[in-house]
Amino acid sequence: AQSVTQPDIHITVSEGASLELRCNYSYGATPYLFWYVQSPGQGLQLLLKYFSGDTLVQGIKGFEAEFKRSQSSFNLRKPSVHWSDAAEYFCAVGARRNTGGFKTIFGAGTRLFVKA
């Protein structure tokens, strides 16, 4: 079955420190992978996506993620966290459906707290 696991429910980092949010997926075919962010009171914003090619993907707001097929992982990183990065982060996989088209399967989310 297709699934996405984000093992950390919440993480706290100091402003200026580096960040890594973990994501593991289970999917039988080539995965299409996404990271979304939801700030308080806001909708889902796409940070970055991986379809094919270079396994290190650059996104918005200084985020990057690396696809590692051998580890079934797609961890999100940022070298220096800003207070405005405090939000909830969702890893997701695009799964092809038997009836056609795709649906997005989300992880449970990781809430990031940033301390001064």
Add this chain to the structure above:
Amino acid sequence: EAGVTQFPSHSVIEKGQTVTLRCDPISGHDNLYWYRRVMGKEIKFLLHFVKESKQDESGMPNNRFLAERTGGTYSTLKVQPAELEDSGVYFCASSHGTSGIRDNEQFFGPGTRLTVL
């Protein structure tokens, strides 16, 4: 180009009442999806329209939920009667095509936060 819009942004209703959520997809997108996130859980797929047809409604929780997409443009999701466990954030997404992943990249709306008291 306007993104996916949803209305209302927030809705607070009492148990037993009816609520209708609306989603306007990106113009020209044939595919429209509904997802929801109930408190503390992951965001889950509800259903998928291709134009005005329901392609997959396997994620709809029960028959109190009714989704429509008349004319293949905007969609409504009605909850009748609402129960406490329906509280959560309802997201809508749209995508252009069905053949490949790039055509099927889903663009999400801001969500409607539903609170049932």
